[in-house]
Amino acid sequence: MSVKFQQETVQQVVNQAPESLRAETKELVHNIGERLTGGSTANGYLTLYLRQLQSNPMRTKMVTSGVLSGLQEFLASWIAHDVGKHGHYFSSRIPKMMLYGTFISAPLGHLLIGILQKLFAGRTSLKAKVLQILFSNLIISPIQNVVYLSCMAVIAGARTFHQVRATIRAGFMPVMKVSWITSPLALAFAQKFLPEHAWVPFFNIIGFIIGTYVNTHTKKKRLEALRKHYDQRRGPGGEY
Template sequence: MSLNQVYLSYLATHPLATKSATAAILATLNEGIATSVSGFGKGSAVTKKMAQMLLYAAFFATPLSHLYYNQLTRIFKGKLTWKLKMLQILASLLTLSPVLSAAFVSWISAINMQKKETLSNYRSAIINGLKNNFWLVYRSSAITSTLSMAVAQALVPTELWVVFFNAVYFVLGTYQNTKMKLKAREVRDSKEA
């Protein structure tokens, strides 16, 4: 049995666990690549952030996406007309995309902050992160989501959508995470200068 067949077998028998493991691996790679490219952090801080991204992907983003896309495919079942496909994309853009964008920005803002002593520091970092990065992340997510959903509707079986979107968002997330880290490093360096 090929690796692909084994993966698809696990996906069929343990869909959420398989999707979560896939997302966790991709999120860990995302953080490692973004940190290396941006030069933001060293040593154990990198390992800790990679573990934090693993937790985010495996236990928040993937279960939410899994449940959401299950509901979406139940609502929009059967052969979809062009209008229903557009409505499905719009539903995703107006519901899941903003939630995941806000969660991603909040999580990245929290794990990238320098001083983590108090709850108000976390609150400030998350609010600043959302003010500075939410629309950037949401806009790129909305564009990517629209294109990805159109491709998924045409070419990807619905049970593979979360895996497909994980792969797409690995690329987008790595880009966004790197950009946010470079921006945070610029701010930090300007304060130190």
């Protein structure tokens, strides 16, 4: 009788465990979401961030872009298994990318998006939105991508104008193709759902995702080329 009672007790505990775990997980997710958004209050992290965007727009954008740029480089190195000379993923490129994001990308984005918003202020027709997307893709994106590729070339070690120009020529169209695919969708989303002061951080996040992908792909290609070169040197008749 005692053994049967113990078995039933154990079975009840086992049956209740998943329900308890699901309830705790649901409560945890709810608490995290409420803390991020503030729920019915105005104290969430997202609310505080948007408030900072309105009160200190440039500073907030610079910090956001700097952090995302550094994180992008670290993630790309980690995904591509691009280990530095000291045996870890934190390289000198990370602080350089943070400087780029803080002092170049954010101010440039603030200026260009500001111009875009002023040109189309108060114009909500479908034609105006289409023109805004075209202006963004044909003028703003090329400027940002040229600056991005130039800075990436310098960070990677380019020291002459010809080296920077070669990097831009090699990478401009591939980057523009990605921009032409993602930018219209991102801008249409921003037009529909976001306040204007949140556009630059939103585009920073989009750029972070795209930049991480492009950076990872570039690192993998470079590592593959280095491995092939190393294998050729070790091959029959190669140099040691």
